[in-house]
Amino acid sequence: MAEPALAVRALEAGYVRGVPILRGVGFDLAAGEILAVLGPNGAGKSTLVRTIAGLVPRFAGEIRLAGASLADLPPHRVVAAGFAYVPQVANVFAELTVDENLALGGYTLKRGRAERAARVFELFPDLVAKRQAKAGRLSGGQRQMVAIARALMVEPRVLALDEPSAGLAPIVVEQVFAMIRRVARSGVAVLVVEQNVRAALATADRALVLAEGVERLSGPAGDVAANAAIAEIYLGGAPAGASP
Numbered sequence: 001m002a003e004p005a006l007a008v009r010a011l012e013a014g015y016v017r018g019v020p021i022l023r024g025v026g027f028d029l030a031a032g033e034i035l036a037v038l039g040p041n042g043a044g045k046s047t048l049v050r051t052i053a054g055l056v057p058r059f060a061g062e063i064r065l066a067g068a069s070l071a072d073l074p075p076h077r078v079v080a081a082g083f084a085y086v087p088q089v090a091n092v093f094a095e096l097t098v099d100e101n102l103a104l105g106g107y108t109l110k111r112g113r114a115e116r117a118a119r120v121f122e123l124f125p126d127l128v129a130k131r132q133a134k135a136g137r138l139s140g141g142q143r144q145m146v147a148i149a150r151a152l153m154v155e156p157r158v159l160a161l162d163e164p165s166a167g168l169a170p171i172v173v174e175q176v177f178a179m180i181r182r183v184a185r186s187g188v189a190v191l192v193v194e195q196n197v198r199a200a201l202a203t204a205d206r207a208l209v210l211a212e213g214v215e216r217l218s219g220p221a222g223d224v225a226a227n228a229a230i231a232e233i234y235l236g237g238a239p240a241g242a243s244p
Contacts, residue, residue: 003067004028005189006052006083006158011061013051020059021047023213029158034180034190036204036221038197044213045193046088049160052191053085054078066157080108084156088163091147094136098127098146101135105150113153120149123182141172145179152183159183160191165199177203201225 006029014021021044029035037045050056052063054075063070065081073081093101102120106113121128124145130138135146144164151159164180165173177199184190194200200221201207207224209217217224 002031003064005031005033005066006191007062007064007067008048008052009062009064011048011051011063012059013047013056013061014059015056017057017059021056021213022051024061025208025210025213025215026061027208027215027218029189029191031157031189032184032187033206034184034192034204036200036207037191037193037210038200038207038224039210039216041195042212043210045210046162047213048210049085049162049191049193052078052083052160055085079154079156082155082157083160084151084154084158085160086147086151086162086164088166092135092143092150095134097132097134098138098149099131101146101150102153105153108154116153116155120152123152123186124149124179139172140168141175144168144176148179148183152188156188158189158191160193162193163195164192165194165196173199198225 009026011022011025012020025048027035037048039045047056051058052070054073058071065083068081070078070081070083093104102117103113106116109116126142127145127149130142135143138146164176168176173196180190180192180203192200192204201224204221206219207221208215209224217227
């Protein structure tokens, strides 16, 4: 059996030793799969992806990418290993053009940067006409495209997105999640933290629900969407798959 693209086991992490935010979280993520990480504010969702990215201290547990340990690696080595992270805010260089943003994303590539950019633009054709535009002058949805496109320049095995739909209009949210599906179809494993539960579950293959740093539910996205108890306790209302 092939190694998962990303394997997390019994992860404990936080900002202050002895006060863990994550307590025993674990999951597998396969190549080409989308895993949605859900839960209320303060559940530890962003801490999870930031810990994997090497930005938050790990206290215990394992993090493995394609079988190789990421534990305690500095962020630049996590990126070099194949993990790309797109934060919720400040995720583009506003005063640089789209082309310049992508060039910075691929600065570690020793060769083939132009060819890689061409393949990335195939995933994001709407950006082709904006290549010379400054990223800060683009729409919210287009800026999110730039952020994801830049992350893909390092040819990651795993792409982690922290609330990619935050602040976007509903029609733009649909476009962003369609974009996420395209990325997954290209073979990249996608880990997406989201507050937009319905959009995330409609897009993801599987979901992981956190509350107070503990895994409360995991499984196929459709099963999580239909779970009334979890929706009421952790997601704030009716089952996520129900009509408003």
